[in-house]
Amino acid sequence: MRPPFAVIVAAVLVVTGCSGGDDHPDDTPESPQPGPRVDLIQQLLDDARFSETDIGLAIDISYRRESGLETATFAYCDDTSDVVDGARTARSQQWWKNELWPHVADGGYTVGVEVVHYEPGGALDTMSAFAAVPDTCPAADYASGASAVFAAAEAPAGLPEGAAALDDRWTYPDGSRASGFIVAVPVGDVIGFLYIRGHEPTVQQRVGELARLLATKVAAADEAIASLDPVT
Secondary structure, eight states: OOOOHHHHHHHHTTBOSSSBOOSSOTTOOOOOOOOHHHHHHHHHHHHHSOOHHHHTOEEOTTOOOOBOTTSOSOOOSSSSOOGGGGGEEEEEEEEEEOTTTTOGGGTOEEEEEEEEEESTTHHHHHHHHHHHHHHHOSEEEOTTSOEEEEEEEOOOTTOOTTOEEEEEEEEOTTSOEEEEEEEEEEETTEEEEEEEEESHHHHHHHHHHHHHHHHHHHHHHHHHHHTSOTTO
């Protein structure tokens, strides 16, 4: 029996950057104020996201957390943003879905991308925290009623050095489930996070392809940001 669409959509909305949580956590670490250079960085991160043509999926217009530092990137253990988020300067996110999502058993799957720029050293600290998630937060319950289990996974081949992956398995408030992967791709001061979950054969088939595409876009974004005038 298919779970009600509205219930799953509401549950998926708790999946922020790297985990689940509130739309606007009250304790998200303070980040740099907007300015001309931050605006340029934001545009470059937006450009690094997939397009519908890139991946053959429609944008999920029900997903509210598109961009901005108000939303946590790193909030695995609960709805609280981790201190590493304080090193972010800009963040861009978007989600897509196929026509069968959220009906996983029928072939439904969803893909999300989050591209984040950090102050020097912030990307390295975030990747260290990401790799430690299976030890620090192997399971978590969120205020939405959703829960997740995280385990280490092998990163797809062909990614930059330092890339890492998690297996994530979600249970939503109505009892429906969806599993997949989170792949973190670091290049310089930028990390691209790929989220893909749903129909298992499709997830397994597409995760490597999409992670490599994201890596290309993240590398271009990092190069362009590094070329900006530091006092723009």
